[in-house]
Amino acid sequence: MLIALLPGDGIGPEVVAEARRVLEALDLDLSFEEALVGGAAYHATGHPLPPETLALAKRADAILFGAVGDPTCDTLERPLRPEQALLALRKELGLFANLRPATLFPGLEDASTLRPEIAAEIDMVIVRELTGDVYFGEKARHITSDGRREGYDRMSYAEDEVRRIAIVAFEMAKRRERILCSVDKANVLETSQLWRDVVNEVAADYPEVTLTHMYVDNAAMQLVRNPGQFDVILTGNLFGDILSDQASMCAGSIGMLPSASLRAWSGENGMYEPIHGSAPDIAGQGKANPCATILSAAMLLRHSLDQEAAAQRIEAAVSAALVAGARTLDLGGTLSTRAMGDAVLAALN
Amino acid sequence: MLIALLPGDGIGPEVVAEARRVLEALDLDLSFEEALVGGAAYHATGHPLPPETLALAKRADAILFGAVGDPTCDTLERPLRPEQALLALRKELGLFANLRPATLFPGLEDASTLRPEIAAEIDMVIVRELTGDVYFGEKARHITSDGRREGYDRMSYAEDEVRRIAIVAFEMAKRRERILCSVDKANVLETSQLWRDVVNEVAADYPEVTLTHMYVDNAAMQLVRNPGQFDVILTGNLFGDILSDQASMCAGSIGMLPSASLRAWSGENGMYEPIHGSAPDIAGQGKANPCATILSAAMLLRHSLDQEAAAQRIEAAVSAALVAGARTLDLGGTLSTRAMGDAVLAALN
Ligand SMILES: CC(C)[C@H](C(=O)O)[C@@H](O)C(=O)O
Numbered sequence: 175m176l177i178a179l180l181p182g183d184g185i186g187p188e189v190v191a192e193a194r195r196v197l198e199a200l201d202l203d204l205s206f207e208e209a210l211v212g213g214a215a216y217h218a219t220g221h222p223l224p225p226e227t228l229a230l231a232k233r234a235d236a237i238l239f240g241a242v243g244d245p246t247c248d249t250l251e252r253p254l255r256p257e258q259a260l261l262a263l264r265k266e267l268g269l270f271a272n273l274r275p276a277t278l279f280p281g282l283e284d285a286s287t288l289r290p291e292i293a294a295e296i297d298m299v300i301v302r303e304l305t306g307d308v309y310f311g312e313k314a315r316h317i318t319s320d321g322r323r324e325g326y327d328r329m330s331y332a333e334d335e336v337r338r339i340a341i342v343a344f345e346m347a348k349r350r351e352r353i354l355c356s357v358d359k360a361n362v363l364e365t366s367q368l369w370r371d372v373v374n375e376v377a378a379d380y381p382e383v384t385l386t387h388m389y390v391d392n393a394a395m396q397l398v399r400n401p402g403q404f405d406v407i408l409t410g411n412l413f414g415d416i417l418s419d420q421a422s423m424c425a426g427s428i429g430m431l432p433s434a435s436l437r438a439w440s441g442e443n444g445m446y447e448p449i450h451g452s453a454p455d456i457a458g459q460g461k462a463n464p465c466a467t468i469l470s471a472a473m474l475l476r477h478s479l480d481q482e483a484a485a486q487r488i489e490a491a492v493s494a495a496l497v498a499g500a501r502t503l504d505l506g507g508t509l510s511t512r513a514m515g516d517a518v519l520a521a522l523n
Numbered sequence: 524m525l526i527a528l529l530p531g532d533g534i535g536p537e538v539v540a541e542a543r544r545v546l547e548a549l550d551l552d553l554s555f556e557e558a559l560v561g562g563a564a565y566h567a568t569g570h571p572l573p574p575e576t577l578a579l580a581k582r583a584d585a586i587l588f589g590a591v592g593d594p595t596c597d598t599l600e601r602p603l604r605p606e607q608a609l610l611a612l613r614k615e616l617g618l619f620a621n622l623r624p625a626t627l628f629p630g631l632e633d634a635s636t637l638r639p640e641i642a643a644e645i646d647m648v649i650v651r652e653l654t655g656d657v658y659f660g661e662k663a664r665h666i667t668s669d670g671r672r673e674g675y676d677r678m679s680y681a682e683d684e685v686r687r688i689a690i691v692a693f694e695m696a697k698r699r700e701r702i703l704c705s706v707d708k709a710n711v712l713e714t715s716q717l718w719r720d721v722v723n724e725v726a727a728d729y730p731e732v733t734l735t736h737m738y739v740d741n742a743a744m745q746l747v748r749n750p751g752q753f754d755v756i757l758t759g760n761l762f763g764d765i766l767s768d769q770a771s772m773c774a775g776s777i778g779m780l781p782s783a784s785l786r787a788w789s790g791e792n793g794m795y796e797p798i799h800g801s802a803p804d805i806a807g808q809g810k811a812n813p814c815a816t817i818l819s820a821a822m823l824l825r826h827s828l829d830q831e832a833a834a835q836r837i838e839a840a841v842s843a844a845l846v847a848g849a850r851t852l853d854l855g856g857t858l859s860t861r862a863m864g865d866a867v868l869a870a871l872n
């Protein structure tokens with residue numbers, strides 16, 4: 175099986191290197207090919223997503239992605255910015271389903287700013303739609319007819335876009351606690367009203383799942399007040415961006431949490447990445463926590479390569495390393511990126 | 524001075540009644556007129572914002588608003604829903620500046636789900652734009668040319684809309700710690716890029732204020748990780764809706780926090796409301812915390828009636844009542860809405 179490695183910018187290369195070491199230690203029949211993406215690709219080739227990179231991503235069985243984002247690119251015109259590579263990969267590969275688990279790892283109760291008894295309850299998956307919404311609608315800055323500068327973006331969802339992501343969320347809920355909360359802003363947005371209508375229609379096929387609807391402002395509050403109430407959250411691209419980062423911080427460390435971007439409930443051509451960004455301020459210093467990327471590799475094995483046992487071996491090794499006291503800086507420890515990778519490798523059995 | 528009382532739905536009437544008692548106890552020259560709004564107005568007159576209510580709001584020197592929201596209205600067509608009355612009042616009165624302070628009251632450290640030492644640091648004002656963004660753009664549900672149901676909403680900001688709210692935020696920061704964080708999603712949205720450009724232009728007039736920009740996903744994370752870093756947050760209507768509810772919950776109780784909606788830095792025709800909603804599940808039972816509305820009355824005195832001393836008297840009374848142990852159910856106590864109002868009145872001096 176071919177895995178495309180797209181390390182990207184900032185701490186991306188460091189954390190992807192550790193995840194690769196873990197994958198290689200598993201004795202599976204995997205081959206790896208690496209390509210440039212983001213600011214790194216722009217600086218080398220003049221474009222954040224060179225054609226070779228996109229071709230590799232399409233050819234590979236799965237993609238392990240590091241991070242993109244480079245402050246030296248902030249003044250470039252939008253199509254040349256690093257983030258566009260990520261958005262284009264999602265769109266080109268049709269990766270509409272973004273799964274973002276947020277769990278508190280045993281032993282990390284102290285890493286959360288939430289009270290330990292509240293944080294300990296966190297165990298949810300956020301299912302975020304990833305190829306629609308205001309991210310991909312018509313957008314521009316222009317001068318209006320009365321001479322004012324204006325920026326605009328079209329937010330929208332069509333029924334088929336909502337239906338396919340709702341199905342992913344219901345299937346996920348079926349395999350978990352069977353509690354699904356769909357988050358929208360239907361009291362203000364027509365996009366949300368359509369979303370809510372279609373989610374209700376899909377619910378008819380899943381009588382075993384309890385569905386509720388929550389406004390996004392309330393959801394942001396409930397994630398702080400009582401995050402343990404959530405099992406699966408289903409939401410759109412923009413609200414999912416905000417809520418999943420919030421939820422991950424509630425769970426203690428953005429350095430621990432993986433994600434999967436899929437084009438169907440099966441994982442063909444899936445892309446896996448830590449939910450943290452490129453963290454340019456600590457890049458190249460061996461300070462980053464590689465666990466989120468290592469756990470993303472586990473999701474890759476599970477969803478794209480159908481290697482559930484190997485996925486669980488990785489997850490168990492990360493847990494064991496943490497229980498044994500391995501901690502990077504973000505977790506209040508002193509281990510380097512490489513040393514944390516070593517700790518996970520040592521715990522692999 | 525004429526104060527319009529718009530109690531609205533759910534717990535609105537109960538909490539507005541307590542705030543009125545506090546205002547009446549101050550011996551200022553105030554008169555009150557009450558009108559229906561929201562679901563209450565719809566049920567009585569067939570419209571959530573009857574013309575008499577709008578006329579009163581325009582005539583009054585300031586408006587004290589309770590809450591709107593009524594589950595029995597959820598299936599009405601959008602223009603008849605209670606929330607539309609609130610949106611229409613904001614738009615008709617030109618109330619573009621929404622000030623939402625979030626502070627932890629001494630003695631309420633235990634009410635927050637954040638660790639006490641983190642929660643104790645919270646002292647910020649969120650300045651939310653209130654009459655633009657995706658809230659008021661063109662929106663509809665329709666059938667696309669290829670026969671699919673679609674919902675859409677146009678998100679936009681024009682330069683003058685951004686400039687006037689940015690000025691409010693810079694003026695606010697000037698009077699506080701002089702630290703301003705503008706929150707947007709400029710890596711994806713053109714609306715945000717225009718927002719960022721204009722905020723940077725306004726910054727030139729405020730060299731004494733330190734301005735930073737933060738993406739909204741990161742802001743949602745930072746509000747959990749280290750909320751004490753924020754002094755003034757400036758943001759658009761949609762992001763402000765989400766972040767201000769999140770911040771208020773970090774500060775312990777949504778039942779404690781007031782808000783002001785203004786049409787300029789001066790408070791002419793301002794509207795004041797608790798940030799909590801109508802809470803239909805506890806309506807009419809005397810369980811609601813009236814403090815957010817009482818503190819909204821204090822903001823009304825400060826911003827619209829130029830009665831700073833009276834505003835501070837109310838705020839001191841609320842603090843003193845809390846320090847003396849007065850607690851409604853949401854704060855872990857047993858006091859009724861009326862008894863909490865009594866406690867604040869008793870502490871007024
Ligand atoms: C980098 C950015 C475009 C991206 C997003 O907003 O989707 C990121 O925040 C994420 O959540 O993966």
Ligand SMILES: CC(C)[C@H](C(=O)O)[C@@H](O)C(=O)O
Pocket residue numbers: 361362391606609610764
């Ligand atoms: C009721 C609703 C329309 C409103 C909003 O979204 O602005 C409310 O959530 C608020 O924040 O005042």
